[in-house]
Amino acid sequence: xxxxxTTIQAIAVGLLPxxxxxWYYSDVVAITHPRIYFTYSDAIVFVSDGLAAxxxxxxxxxxxxxxxxxxxxxxxxxxxxxxxGWLLSLCTLASLSVLWSLDWRISxxxxxxxxxxxxxxxxxxxxPHAWRWFALGSCAALVMQALIGFWxxxxxxxxxxxxxxxxxxxxxxxxxxxxxxVQLADGTRWLRAYGTLPHPNLLGGFALAFLAAPVTFFLVxxxxxxxxxxxxxxxxxxxxxxxxxSAWLGLxxxxxxxxxxxxxxxxxxxxxxxxxxxxxxxxLVIPLRQLFFTRVADDQPQTEQVSTYTRLWLIERTWExxxxxxxxxxxxxxxxxxxxxHVADFYDIEPVHNTPLLIMSExxxxxxxxxxxxxxxxxxxxxxxxxxxxxxxxxxIVALAAISFxxxxxxxxxxxxxxxGTMLGLWxxxxxxxx
Numbered sequence: 001x002x003x004x005x006t007t008i009q010a011i012a013v014g015l016l017p018x019x020x021x022x023w024y025y026s027d028v029v030a031i032t033h034p035r036i037y038f039t040y041s042d043a044i045v046f047v048s049d050g051l052a053a054x055x056x057x058x059x060x061x062x063x064x065x066x067x068x069x070x071x072x073x074x075x076x077x078x079x080x081x082x083x084x085g086w087l088l089s090l091c092t093l094a095s096l097s098v099l100w101s102l103d104w105r106i107s108x109x110x111x112x113x114x115x116x117x118x119x120x121x122x123x124x125x126x127x128p129h130a131w132r133w134f135a136l137g138s139c140a141a142l143v144m145q146a147l148i149g150f151w152x153x154x155x156x157x158x159x160x161x162x163x164x165x166x167x168x169x170x171x172x173x174x175x176x177x178x179x180x181x182v183q184l185a186d187g188t189r190w191l192r193a194y195g196t197l198p199h200p201n202l203l204g205g206f207a208l209a210f211l212a213a214p215v216t217f218f219l220v221x222x223x224x225x226x227x228x229x230x231x232x233x234x235x236x237x238x239x240x241x242x243x244x245x246s247a248w249l250g251l252x253x254x255x256x257x258x259x260x261x262x263x264x265x266x267x268x269x270x271x272x273x274x275x276x277x278x279x280x281x282x283x284l285v286i287p288l289r290q291l292f293f294t295r296v297a298d299d300q301p302q303t304e305q306v307s308t309y310t311r312l313w314l315i316e317r318t319w320e321x322x323x324x325x326x327x328x329x330x331x332x333x334x335x336x337x338x339x340x341x342h343v344a345d346f347y348d349i350e351p352v353h354n355t356p357l358l359i360m361s362e363x364x365x366x367x368x369x370x371x372x373x374x375x376x377x378x379x380x381x382x383x384x385x386x387x388x389x390x391x392x393x394x395x396x397i398v399a400l401a402a403i404s405f406x407x408x409x410x411x412x413x414x415x416x417x418x419x420x421g422t423m424l425g426l427w428x429x430x431x432x433x434x435x
Contacts (some may be wrong), residue, residue, distance in 0.1 A: 002062060002065065005058045005061060005062060006058075006062070008054070008058060009054070009055055009058040009059070009127075010129075010130075010133045011133075012051045012054045012055050012058075013051075013055060013124070013130050013133040013134050013137070014133040014134065014136055014137040015051055015137055016048060016051050016052070016055075016134060016137060016422065017134065017137040017138045017140070017141040017210055018137060018140065018141050018144075019046070019047040019048035019050075019051045020048045020141075020206060020415050020418060020419055020422075021141050021144075021145060021195065021196055021197060021206055022047065022164070022166065022196050023046060023047075023166060023167065023168055023196070023197065023198070023415060024046070024047045024165075024166070025044050025045060025046045025047070025167070026044070026045045027042050027043075027044050028042075028043045028044065028045055029042060029043035029105070029109065030042050031043065031103065031105050031106055033103070033336075033337055033340065034340070035340050035345070035348075035349045036336045036337060036340055036349055037336075037349075037350075039198075039413060040333070040335075040336040040351065040412060041103075041106055041333075041336065041337070043105075043109035044414060046414055046415055046418075048414075048415050048418050049113070049116060049414065049418070052116055052117070052119070052120040052418060053116065055120060055123050055124070056116070056119040056120060056122075056123050059122070059123035059126065059127075082377040082380075083374070083377045083378065083381075083424075083428065084122075086370060086373045086374040086377055087118055087121060087374065087424075088118065089370050089373075090114070090363075090367070090370045090371075090374065091111070091114045091115050091118050093363055093366050093367060093370060094107070094110065094111040094114050094332040094363065095111040095114075095115070095332075097111070097328070097329065097331040097332045097362070097363060098111060098331070098332075100328050100331060101330060101331020101332065101333075101334050102330050102331055102334045102337050102338055102341070103331070103334055103337055104331070106331070106332075106333040106334055106337065107331040107332045107333055107334060109333075110332045110333030111332050111333075113414050113417060114332070114417065116418075117417050117418055117420075117421035118421065120418065120421050120422060120425060121421045121422075121424055121425040121428070122425070123425070124422060124425030124426050124428075124429055125424075125425040125426075125428035125429045126429070127429060128429045128430060130425075130426060130429060131216075131389060131393070131426045131429060131430060134213070134422070134426055135212070135213035135216055135217065136213070138209075138210035138212070138213035138214075139210075139213050139214055139217070139228070139231050141206075141210055142207060142210050142211070142213070142214070142231055142234065142235045142238070143231060143234065144196075145195040145196065145203065145206075145207060145238060146234040146235065146237070146238045148160065148161065148195050148196060149193035149194070149195045149203065149238050149241060149242070150193070150234075150237075150238070150241070152191065152193050152194055152195075153190075153191065153192070153193045153241045156173060156174055156190070156191045157171070157172070157173050157191070158170065158171060158172045158173075158191070158194050159171045161194075161196055164196065166196055168194075168196070168197060168198035169194040169195075169196070169197065169198055169199075172191065172194070173191065174189035174190060174191045175189065179191060180192045180194070180199060180200050180201075181303065182243050182291045182294055182295060183294070183301045183302070183303040183304070184290055184291070184294060184301065185294075185301055190291055192241070192242055192243045192244075193238060193241040193242050193243075195207075195238075199409075200242040200243060200244055201242065201244040201246060201247065201407055201409070202409055202413075202416070203238070203242050203244070204239050204242035204244030204246070204247025204248075204250075205244070205246070205247055205250065205400065205403050205407065205409065205410070205416075205419075206419060207235055207238050207239050207242070207247070208239060208247050208250050208251055208254065208396070208399050208400075208403070209396050209399070209400060209419055209423055210235070211232070211235050211236075211239075211251075211254070211396070212254075212392050212393055212395065212396040212423075213228075213231075214228040214229070214231040214232040214235060215228075215232060215258075215273065215392050215395075216228075216388075216389055216392050216393075218232060218269060218272075218273065219265050219266070219269050219270065219273070219388060219392065220388045220389060220392075225269070229272070229273075229276065232273065232276065233276060233280060236251075236276075236277055236280045237280055237284060239251060240280070240281075240284050240292075241284075243291065243292075243295055245295055245296070245406070246402075246403045246406035246407045247403065249402050249403070249406065250399035250400065250402045250403045251399065252402075253395070253398045253399045253401075253402040254395040254396060254398065254399040255277075255395075256398075257382070257391070257394055257395035257398045257399075258270075258391065258392065258395050260383070261385065261391045264385075264386060264388055264391055265388060265391075310350075311352075311353050314339075314350070314351075314352040314353065315352055315354065315357065317339060317342060317343060317352075318335075318339075318352040318354070318357045318358075318361055319357075320342065321335075321338050321339065321342055321361050322357070322360055322361050324342075325364065326364060326365060327364050327365055327366075328363075328364040328366075329360065329361055329362045329363045329364035329367060330361060330362055331362060332362050332363060333362065333412075334362060335351055335352070335358055335361050335362050335412070336349050336350070336351060338361065351408040351411075351412045352408065353406055353407050353408055354404075354405055354406070354408070355404035355405070355407075355408055355410055355411045356368070356371060356404070356405070358408055358411050358412065359371050359411065375401070378397060378401075378424075381394075381431060382394045382397070382398065385431070387430055387431070389430045390427065390430040390431050393423065393426055393427040393430055394427060396423055396427070397423055397424065397427055400419075400420060400423060
């Protein structure tokens, strides 16, 4: 029986990357507010939530069957206890915010989802073998997203994904208003790669987290180096074609984390990854240099100027919301509602592209303190890491942290929360005494 449950759990962990990138969902409870997109208000259940529930359920059964507390397989207990404590406190504060939130219904379902994520974190960090299954699923997800993303960029259309029965990204072309594009100075618009996700920035961030899988197989595995290297190549190209600057920054943070621990890896393999990345960069930048320079140059076209202005405007409005309710915040998940009540009716409502500001606006000073404590507990274990897989996963965590300063989906969207909790759990499972 235990063997069967373990097999089912392993399959669920392996399918989790696919569930995180294919957003099939059920809208359980509609909580309608004018001008607020339903993903920021409604109680929605995604496929990844179901997989997480299966993993947690089997973990609990195995724990009860063992009739003893689930051990964290040779992990550094002190730091993990600190990390567990900060996460537990964050979930508790989120649940308490139901009492003072602008809309308790939103806070209730968002806080419930955070507890689900916390449960998944506990289940994954108790099983050091979970990483291998997740890594295999990540490689499969990367290949599928790359094939779809390359098709979308080559044909400048997302129509291919309509056959999959997905709500997002829908049928988009560069000419459609609202599509995420790179616009050149002459007005030419290029559609960015979406994959099967609602926005190219999400594809960039999720692909970056999954990138830890082929990097691990290439740097740590003794045989079969060609397959993970090829998956690494297509993943780098995919991240580039999302034209997500936050993902590019996260990729730099990922690489820097590994370079700081370079002595823990075989130099020849590490150099091969570096040279491969440089070659991918040259192959892409030379023919597409105008598109890349548009995203990073000072003299930007109107679309880029509007994007920059909107982000700065949202930061200003967020500080105003924080100043109105600095101690307790507006309640978990209630940022969009607070913004809609704070600005004129003709403004579009979207979350501020900065996760720390979002947390402070929703959970007040307490949320900010807990976030700082959580970041410190993670940082305490990143630099001293010695185990290669833990180092690579540390790079993924640092990359997601970097993205969180320039985007919001790791906090505002259920699959984003699940991705962060998953990576933290897998990372914790690989820590060893002395790390």
